[in-house]
Amino acid sequence: MVNSLMLLAFEANGVMAMRMMKLMRGGRIARREAELMVSEKIHAALKASASLMAGASGDEIVRQYRRHVAANAKRLGGLKSGRSRKRALRRTHSRRHSGERN
Template sequence: MAKNAWMRNGLNSWFLGMEAMQVITLRTMKLAAGGADARTEAQRMVSEKIAAGVDLQMRAMTGGLGLTADGATAKVLAHYRRKVRANRRRLGNTGG
């Protein structure tokens, strides 16, 4: 499987979906609790999504995603998995 780029991209897509589901659950719990922390999280969530999208657009426009479809897909997945993983770690901390 390691030599098949599309299989690897498919697996990374699945991992991204699982990690995103965990972040959604953690965020929902935080937002449901209400208060200042929930407001801060909601604002952070929106600004992070905008920043991640803009960063990815800049990479695409400057050739930073590579020249092949499978390579670009891998870079996009890696980009979003890094963001989602950081949020999962942050939200998973009891103080986060």
Template sequence: MWKLGVDVTMLGVEAQTVIGLRLAKIALGGPAAMSEAHLMVSEKVLAAGEAALQIATGKSPGHVVSGYRRKVRANTKRLRKG
């Protein structure tokens, strides 16, 4: 249970980084901002569906949180590149 609490806390911290990077990109405007906004929405819908499927098939909450963290870290890396 301790690990899940730490992972959820880290997810929150890591997500704040992505939020800040996305806001900066969107604030610049232009086609890149529009693409990022669309990507953000589609990612959230897809991630929610994946999480629901994982829980429905017996995966643990820790497994779901780990998947979210992987995606958030990938977004951080992508957004820091450009």
């Protein structure tokens, strides 16, 4: 269990860093991330409590948290995702062409 806890701490640290980068940008995206972060924390705590009451072991709870952390890491690392990339390319393209008209 100690290894799982250490891995969870390491992985969560990476997610926190990615989240802070997103929050520091500000705007609507940062506000949405903050709301999502709070709702995820509440949901995870309720799920862990329910699992403990149902007899889950500490290892199972840590495994659940690691799955959530991995999902967040994948989502927050989404700058490489096609949708975000396409949107950024479209913006760059439209700025380039609007500058040519002036």
